[in-house]
Amino acid sequence: MLLSQVVNGLTQGSLYALVAIGFVIIFGTMNLVTFAHGEVYMIGAFVGYFALSVYHLPWGVALLLGMAAAWILGVLIEKMAFRPLRTAGHMPPLLITIGLSIILKDLAVIVFGAENRPVPSVYETTIRVGGISVSVLQLVILALAGALVLALQLLLKATKIGRAMRATAQDHEAAYAMGVNVNRVFNVAFALASSLGAAAGVMVGIYYNTVYATMGATAGLKGFAACIFGGLTSLPGAVLGGLIIGVVENLTVQFIASGYRDVVAFLLMVLVLLLRPQGLLGRKLRAV
């Protein structure tokens, strides 16, 4: 029983991790915090929903469509909202993303309605692994999340744009001086983070068989909490943070009370900020 809760937790946690990674990419490269990430996740989820429920496409295609849509949205948001504020510090862009999240969420409620939309099931079978029941879907999600993280690592280590991103994250003025097109790097970083968030959104829709217009709010905040918990600038930290939150949430539901499920992420975030502000795996902070 405990073990299957842990598996549930890891599955949910891997999805939080994908959202959290998006925050780390944005903060690490651009030194910005975005409140609109949850809404991008939600839009990805809806694109996935339409692909699956309305057009009956295979889930892999739905996933790719969701990620592509988010990529485009990310490119637009970065160009329109962040580029004009390059030198403004992190408060004005933060406030802009608050405005964006309000707009996107309300538009979604207007266009899609506030009710839950059912997403068809994919992989309903369960198998026994090491004595516990695990659904194939859970394994798929875990594998997918792992694959995406690996692909991200590959991108960062082995491609030109990836190296440019890492250089920009270290010191964007130096990177600029060395000929890196910092504007393009920022744009790609934001788009990449957005598509990872959307991937999480699509898979959440499939996992829980439902999407709804306001699903982005809590997911965005929890993903952010995971990012802080793991260390604002650490990719492995974000993954670890997401997984831990997922597991602790599920154990809390099992052993304490289901109403307090959502408290876990924020409690961990607040505790980490008070006791170890750089997070589990983050490096010591420079002044922000």
Next chain:
Amino acid sequence: MSLLEIRGVNVRFGGVTALGGVSFDVEEGEIVGLIGPNGAGKTTLFNCLSGFQPVDAGRMALAGIELTHLRPHEIAALGIARTFQTSRVFRRMTVLEHVLVGRHRHQRAGFWAAVARPGWVAREEAESLARARDLLGLFEDRLLPRMSDVADSLSYANRRRLEIARALAGEPRLLLLDEPTAGMNPHESAAMARLIRNIRERGITILLIEHDMKVVMSASDRIVVLDHGETIADGPPESIRGSEAVVEAYMGRRRANA
């Protein structure tokens, strides 16, 4: 007892020793110049004295009162004021407001007094205002006519003067000046040297970090030279001027390696 006593102050950052056992005194009424090549630890020492940098070993005292573990505002309340290497003005406050803020420790009005405004609050503010105008007058016509201008609209040199005015507003016993003439032309630097001596006439002891040798030599009674976190010389300007050790420190020990 000297006004300022520094004994064996030691500060390490990771593996690097920024200050390796610095010791010297400053007597009341002195102007002591603190010089040395970049990275010698001068500003670090100022940060220790003003409470922004914890020391790993050693102690500092003002008129016998231990400074070593005090918070910056507590040290300021004892009567040590400072300026910063990169001018730290309150960008959106006016010149007058800067000087009033500098007088924070000489006023008592807290939350309840601010709301209720008993008679003494108005008197306190009026007195601060008068002293502020007085103080701004020290700077010839640079700051007084700009009393209501925000610091952001001031030129670089005026901002540095404003920082000094703010520091003086607290009526300190000891003033730490960190490169007051940085970015100034020779005319302005000479005026600054005069101002520094003026400040001493008002009974304030001064410890002065400077790179401009003309200013240091003309304004200081005594000069302490730091290099790589250690004092390598301590004496009147003439003795420093001719000191081989000082020249070497600045030139980077070329002679020793020749």
Next chain:
Amino acid sequence: MPLHAFVPGRANLRFWLPGVMAVAAVPVVVRSEYVLHVAVAAGIYVILASSLNVTNGYAGLFSFGHAAFYGIGAYTAAILATRLDWPFALTVPGAGVVAAAVGAGLAVPTLRLSGIFLALVTIGFQEIAYLVTLNWIGLTRGPMGIPAVPPPSLLGVEIAGNTGQYYLVLGFDLLTLFVIARIVTSRVGRAFVAIREDEMAAEACAIPTFRVKVLAFVIATFFAGLAGALYAHHARFVSADSFQLDETFVILTMLIVGGMGSLLGPVLGAVLLVVLPEASRFLAEYRGVAYGVVLIAVILLRPEGIAGAPGIIQPLGARIPAEEPAADQAMP
């Protein structure tokens, strides 16, 4: 004189007194219960935006948890009134005190964090407060909320009508603005701004920055709690859903649109952003979207808002004016 520097006082009575009298005359001229109800809401938001201005505008501490304290005040008043039969005259200060106590409790461990990290902790607190309120059924009745909160009453006289409540809220607005005006024009207010502009330099001026930041926080949360009590007695029903992060964003938007770091800014922002959505019913469900658009437009086009002190949310460019030669310097 620029809007943001306006401080009402005895000297400039002729500027603000007519305005206050006009506001006081509204119920005489306007007979619509609906308009008065909107006006009461605007009045409550004036207190919320003005109190948020103390931390976010004057002291430069970005708090994102204001709605949580609003909610704590509302629930405190509701519980005191419905369970302990406390009168309005006691529930209101009680709500303020409880909110301020929680504010102090949150501030002490967290105010050593700066900038974005403080913002995040306050968001975390906001979410936790909401979830605890929803789940602590014994105290708050959870999702059912607390109904049947009595209307305000003074000296035994019930003030149940919108007109009476309008004047009541107006009175509290004047009180709040009076206190805040006195604070920001005092030594304490100067200390707030000094801390906002450069905390290190403020410390060097013997300002105990930590204590002063906690004070700012306590002031802001006290008035948020006060506003909560007014809301509880006006709406007569409190529910956790009214006090979520969304609500903090609403208050923050009012503050930004009106302008931070000035006395008029939050007042204008609150009134505008309560009245305009009501007046623009034709926008229907797009009102929320309009809110977001307005926020973005202000940040991009006029970050100081309508009447805010310039430069609080703004690109801090390094433009430094050149020095003009002094009178005693000879021209070459």
